[in-house]
Amino acid sequence: MKLASLAVALLLSANITLASDMCTNSHEIICKNAKAETQEQDKFLEELAKRIRKEAAPRIQARAEAALKNIAKFRLIKRALTLMRIEQQEIMRVAQESYPEINALLSDKTKHEELKSYLKTAIETTDFSTEVKAEMQRTLSAVQIISFEEYIDIFAIDESLIKNMNANACGTDGLETNAFAYRDPQKQNANYVVICPGLALQSQVQANQADPFRDIIFVVAHELGHHLDNRTFGNKVYANYLACIANDHAQELVLTKKTEKTCKKSSITECRVANTLTHAQELISDVWGFKAVNAYRNRNGYNIVDTENLLKSNLQFLCGSLDYGVHPSGHFRLGVHLQVNQDAKEALSCQDSQLRTCSF
Numbered sequence: 203m204k205l206a207s208l209a210v211a212l213l214l215s216a217n218i219t220l221a222s223d224m225c226t227n228s229h230e231i232i233c234k235n236a237k238a239e240t241q242e243q244d245k246f247l248e249e250l251a252k253r254i255r256k257e258a259a260p261r262i263q264a265r266a267e268a269a270l271k272n273i274a275k276f277r278l279i280k281r282a283l284t285l286m287r288i289e290q291q292e293i294m295r296v297a298q299e300s301y302p303e304i305n306a307l308l309s310d311k312t313k314h315e316e317l318k319s320y321l322k323t324a325i326e327t328t329d330f331s332t333e334v335k336a337e338m339q340r341t342l343s344a345v346q347i348i349s350f351e352e353y354i355d356i357f358a359i360d361e362s363l364i365k366n367m368n369a370n371a372c373g374t375d376g377l378e379t380n381a382f383a384y385r386d387p388q389k390q391n392a393n394y395v396v397i398c399p400g401l402a403l404q405s406q407v408q409a410n411q412a413d414p415f416r417d418i419i420f421v422v423a424h425e426l427g428h429h430l431d432n433r434t435f436g437n438k439v440y441a442n443y444l445a446c447i448a449n450d451h452a453q454e455l456v457l458t459k460k461t462e463k464t465c466k467k468s469s470i471t472e473c474r475v476a477n478t479l480t481h482a483q484e485l486i487s488d489v490w491g492f493k494a495v496n497a498y499r500n501r502n503g504y505n506i507v508d509t510e511n512l513l514k515s516n517l518q519f520l521c522g523s524l525d526y527g528v529h530p531s532g533h534f535r536l537g538v539h540l541q542v543n544q545d546a547k548e549a550l551s552c553q554d555s556q557l558r559t560c561s562f
């Protein structure tokens with residue numbers, strides 16, 4: 203009898219999942235020790251980048267001297283481009299010698315499809331129409347995840363170096379820990395997400411778990427999400443979500459100079475809409491990021507503790523970032539936006555809060 207009632211009690215308690223503290227305190231929990239926790243790793247990465255640059259330098263010099271001999275002095279763009287490609291190739295070579303595993307992220311198409319698959323699952327969880335979902339699936343299927351080296355090769359074709367370098371977020375040597383979305387303006391449907399070698403290195407340096415790419419799910423999904431954002435699919439598709447942000451949270455976003463001018467001449471409602479729209483691409487891409495993380499958690503059957511760690515390791519890089527009128531601040535993205543996000547709430551088993559959900 204005693205044993206039976208114990209079993210019943212255990213069964214009952216197994217069904218009760220406690221809500222995570224992150225439901226109400228996400229920014230504090232993610233960022234509390236962020237600086238201390240990432241300091242060691244940042245230092246290691248900095249040293250690693252320095253060593254890679256140093257080791258690559260003589261190889262770069264030797265190759266550059268030989269290559270530039272064959273390009274006329276007045277062909278400045280061609281010379282700069284050639285130099286950059288050599289620099290990048292040699293830096294990549296040294297980086298790959300240090301961490302051969304980064305190849306999987308930079309050039310393994312199966313891995314890229316897997317990273318895209320979390321967003322593909324996410325698209326089906328939205329409340330968009332069947333047609334919009336299908337169009338988003340098609341768009342996402344066509345997005346290519348490429349390395350920085352491939353990116354340089356793509357725009358080397360038309361030598362539009364300067365224009366394209368504006369879009370580059372990898373740094374000239376590719377060692378920024380970043381990724382970015384890129385759309386070739388010359389071609390139709392030429393959509394890319396560029397993974398910087400720096401990010402690939404970072405994912406390896408911190409990788410000591412079963413999936414070395416676990417901690418960049420959000421970053422990659424955010425960048426893939428830019429190909430699905432309101433710039434491509436229009437504000438109408440995202441109307442409910444944008445209205446929710448404009449109404450409930452626009453006052454927490456920083457105005458750009460231009461929006462400030464608009465606001466002086468318009469109503470509070472119009473001002474909020476305008477302010478939401480300057481941040482919309484980033485906000486929407488963050489929602490896609492949260493969705494992908496949730497899809498990943500679901501697929502891997504994570505419990506609350508695993509989920510908290512997953513969110514923390516994926517999002518910690520946003521701690522301390524400021525709002526310059528396009529990207530909302532880290533405080534907003536990790537505090538407010540995460541707490542009103544349907545997928546984050548689901549992942550963390552949050553109860554209904556006073557804050558209305560703003561998602562799609």
Ligand SMILES: [Zn+2]
Pocket residue numbers: 424425428483484487
């Ligand atoms: Zn972005």
